[in-house]
Amino acid sequence: MNGDSPVPALGPEPTRFLLAVDNVSLSFGGVKAIRGVSFDIRKGEVLALIGPNGAGKTSMLNCINGFYRPQEGHITYKGERRMRMRPYEAASRGIARTFQNVALFQGLSALDNIMVGRNLKMKRGFAWQALRLGPALREEVEHRALVEKIIDFLEIQAIRKALAGTLPYGLQKRVELARALAMEPELLLLDEPMAGMNLEEKEDMCRFILDVNKQFGTTIALIEHDMGVVMDLSDRVIVLDYGRKIAEGTPDEVKRDRLVVDAYLGVAH
Numbered sequence: 001m002n003g004d005s006p007v008p009a010l011g012p013e014p015t016r017f018l019l020a021v022d023n024v025s026l027s028f029g030g031v032k033a034i035r036g037v038s039f040d041i042r043k044g045e046v047l048a049l050i051g052p053n054g055a056g057k058t059s060m061l062n063c064i065n066g067f068y069r070p071q072e073g074h075i076t077y078k079g080e081r082r083m084r085m086r087p088y089e090a091a092s093r094g095i096a097r098t099f100q101n102v103a104l105f106q107g108l109s110a111l112d113n114i115m116v117g118r119n120l121k122m123k124r125g126f127a128w129q130a131l132r133l134g135p136a137l138r139e140e141v142e143h144r145a146l147v148e149k150i151i152d153f154l155e156i157q158a159i160r161k162a163l164a165g166t167l168p169y170g171l172q173k174r175v176e177l178a179r180a181l182a183m184e185p186e187l188l189l190l191d192e193p194m195a196g197m198n199l200e201e202k203e204d205m206c207r208f209i210l211d212v213n214k215q216f217g218t219t220i221a222l223i224e225h226d227m228g229v230v231m232d233l234s235d236r237v238i239v240l241d242y243g244r245k246i247a248e249g250t251p252d253e254v255k256r257d258r259l260v261v262d263a264y265l266g267v268a269h
Helices: 057-064 087-092 110-116 126-131 134-153 169-181 199-216 227-233 251-255 258-265
Strands: 019-028 031-041 046-050 072-077 080-082 095-097 187-191 219-223 236-241 244-249
Touching: 019 057, 031 057, 031 072, 031 236, 031 244, 046 057, 046 199, 046 227, 057 187, 057 219, 087 095, 095 169, 110 134, 110 169, 134 169, 169 187, 169 199, 199 219, 199 227, 227 251, 236 251, 236 258, 244 251, 244 258
Parallel strands: 046 219, 046 236, 095 187, 187 219
Antiparallel strands: 019 031, 019 072, 072 080, 236 244
């Protein structure tokens, strides 16, 4: 059977989780980035993936949304089990993503970057969109109205027409979050959403992430190195080290785990 073809989910009832990772392994040549990792992401929660640099966190997100194809294991999303879900399939099925390094179109305005997130929702073809006439224009107006609500929600009205490349790093991260939200995701993957931010910017981003989760009901999985942020934001924490899962639990449980303490202190394995 083709590993990319959906098959009925096995194990726990799909209603218990939105996505489940089952014994996933990923290698690049002789380098094992992920080693037999399993966990689930439950509907409506904020799940943190933490671990030292090189632990396999970003590689795991790349497997979830299809940038990488694992050599072993399966990922079950909304009741369908696959070895891999291609990026466009993930996006069309409600998985949105931000990146460790900002991935905006630097020569476009903040507004136009966010509008890119509506592309999958648009029904008119490229020619209609290029001409911006009739039905295509009406469709664009409808999508722009939703984007304006996201701009208001993230409090970036003042920079909506500014070129993305001219914005401070913290605001670029906020625009990238806005673009992901424009996709109306069920599952939002955030790769170090607060990297490079000062304290005030981190506080704002924490507030927005919690509001996205509570107000929109969006399930969130995030990678973050700031342990104070992890403890404040997350319902559960998964800890990776050298590609293996070494701990899972509530923030309080994880921070007391000896294996986690050793991993962060660099104790020899």
